[in-house]
Amino acid sequence: xxYVDLHDEDETLFRPIYETSKSFYIAVVVxxxxxxxxxxxxIHQLLYGLxxxxxxxxxxxxxxxxxxxxxxxxxxxxxLISAILRLSKAEWRRPITRMAEVITGIVLAIxxxxxxIDLGRPDRILHLFERGRLQSPLLWDxxxxxxxxxxxxxxxxxxxxxxxxxxxDRGGKLQNLYKILAWGYKGTPxxxxxxxxxxxxxxVMVIPIAISVHTIIAWIFGMTLQPGWHSTxxxxxxxxxxxYSGIAALVIVMIAxxxxxxxxxxxKEIHFxxxxxxxxxxxxxxxxxxxAEYLTTxxxxxxxxxxxxxxxxxxxxxxxxxxxxxxxxxMPVIILSNKKTKTIKGILVASIGVVIGMWLERLIIIIPTxxxxxxPYPTGMYTPxxxxxxxxxxxxxxxxxxxxxxxxxxxxxxxxxxKEGRESSVHEVSMRLREYLPGHPExxxxxxxxxAEL
Numbered sequence: 001x002x003y004v005d006l007h008d009e010d011e012t013l014f015r016p017i018y019e020t021s022k023s024f025y026i027a028v029v030v031x032x033x034x035x036x037x038x039x040x041x042x043i044h045q046l047l048y049g050l051x052x053x054x055x056x057x058x059x060x061x062x063x064x065x066x067x068x069x070x071x072x073x074x075x076x077x078x079x080l081i082s083a084i085l086r087l088s089k090a091e092w093r094r095p096i097t098r099m100a101e102v103i104t105g106i107v108l109a110i111x112x113x114x115x116x117i118d119l120g121r122p123d124r125i126l127h128l129f130e131r132g133r134l135q136s137p138l139l140w141d142x143x144x145x146x147x148x149x150x151x152x153x154x155x156x157x158x159x160x161x162x163x164x165x166x167x168x169d170r171g172g173k174l175q176n177l178y179k180i181l182a183w184g185y186k187g188t189p190x191x192x193x194x195x196x197x198x199x200x201x202x203x204v205m206v207i208p209i210a211i212s213v214h215t216i217i218a219w220i221f222g223m224t225l226q227p228g229w230h231s232t233x234x235x236x237x238x239x240x241x242x243x244y245s246g247i248a249a250l251v252i253v254m255i256a257x258x259x260x261x262x263x264x265x266x267x268k269e270i271h272f273x274x275x276x277x278x279x280x281x282x283x284x285x286x287x288x289x290x291x292a293e294y295l296t297t298x299x300x301x302x303x304x305x306x307x308x309x310x311x312x313x314x315x316x317x318x319x320x321x322x323x324x325x326x327x328x329x330x331m332p333v334i335i336l337s338n339k340k341t342k343t344i345k346g347i348l349v350a351s352i353g354v355v356i357g358m359w360l361e362r363l364i365i366i367i368p369t370x371x372x373x374x375x376p377y378p379t380g381m382y383t384p385x386x387x388x389x390x391x392x393x394x395x396x397x398x399x400x401x402x403x404x405x406x407x408x409x410x411x412x413x414x415x416x417x418x419k420e421g422r423e424s425s426v427h428e429v430s431m432r433l434r435e436y437l438p439g440h441p442e443x444x445x446x447x448x449x450x451x452a453e454l
Contacts, residue, residue, distance in 0.1 A: 013413050017408060017410075042391055044387060045391075052385060054382055063389075066366055068114035069238075070111070071111025075210075076214065076243050079101060079206045092271055096267075099250065101159075112145050144212055154202060155206050161181070161185050177409075215235040219235065228368065233289065241286060244328075248279060251348065255272070263412075273342065276342055304374045311368040315368075332353065
């Protein structure tokens with residue numbers, strides 16, 4: 001048997017690994033079809049070059065870079081949010097952290113490939129290794145994304161070891177894989193101490209790494225003199241946007257798999273209430289940064305900057321800009337600040353709107369600036385081709401397939417952390433609260449004696 005006795009209801013967390021419904025296979029077939037179509041589009045691009053896309057002068061960056069920034073942003077849902085919740089000892093994090101960390105690993109792998117796709121000739125990526133310049137933000141971008149992916153993958157794997165050991169002890173399919181990945185874990189006090197120490201070190205490390213990644217991506221834009229990009233606020237602006245889209249993506253994934261795998265006893269309404277509140281706070285913070293960015297541009301009234309400003313507000317991209325404002329600010333604030341609408345369904349609607357809005361934000365940052373260069377060129381227009389649309393659809397399907405595949409091999413909710421929460425967290429939290437709050441002197445003596453006995 002397992003090295004630990006499980007609560008009866010924890011069998012629900014194993015069920016997705018050992019039981020597969022017909023709808024799961026149908027979804028896999030459909031998503032695989034979409035992915036193969038996108039792969040065919042990329043092969044077409046390799047054969048015919050970037051001329052197969054809608055990119056042209058002056059708009060030389062488009063969907064691929066938009067998706068790159070977007071996917072890297074969503075990755076902050078996992079490692080950064082998980083690390084902050086662990087660091088702050090938020091007990092409600094326990095059913096959430098695993099899903100958040102999986103999101104990070106999958107979207108980093110997908111997003112990191114988009115600059116290679118954008119090159120047209122993927123062999124050119126070798127130039128960064130052979131002749132990369134330290135002054136180039138592109139080299140630092142490659143370095144930071146690689147470091148982030150490595151740290152996030154390790155941060156996902158280390159807390160999974162006790163659950164992998166449970167799967168190893170249960171037997172069944174993939175037992176040999178679980179034996180290798182469990183590293184002989186038996187749940188001894190020494191092993192638990194080493195595990196907790198490793199998790200604590202990693203969660204402190206990944207926070208600055210995660211922040212640096214999106215800051216460096218922002219510098220790729222901010223260090224140019226392009227109108228609309230040359231801004232000192234871009235670093236924190238991109239980080240806030242990344243956290244915003246990451247929380248929204250996490251909520252969508254949680255609700256989807258809660259329904260699919262019947263995790264209602266683990267992912268409760270209180271979890272979505274907390275995440276909804278967090279989403280509302282970040283929405284207001286994102287709105288502040290956006291307002292500050294465009295306000296300073298308007299008051300400066302520099303001609304090249306105002307061409308981009310007008311292009312977004314009243315020009316060709318006004319529908320996208322105002323739709324972004326609607327779904328990133330108006331809709332989340334209305335839904336999440338009202339108790340009647342701040343339900344699981346309401347939070348889901350707000351989160352879907354935020355994901356769409358944050359993708360539009362990346363589009364609005366990139367395309368209008370390139371379409372209105374400082375040089376005396378006519379204003380450019382960009383319309384994506386079927387090639388770009390197919391690759392974008394393939395990236396989305398790859399993300400869903402990756403998450404579904406993970407759920408058939410490993411538990412999506414940390415079993416050992418759930419058990420630990422049942423056994424010790426209630427007592428720890430109550431003791432912590434009594435330490436925070438002022439009490440009677442006699443009560444303090446009783447608490448001290450209890451601690452001494454423990």
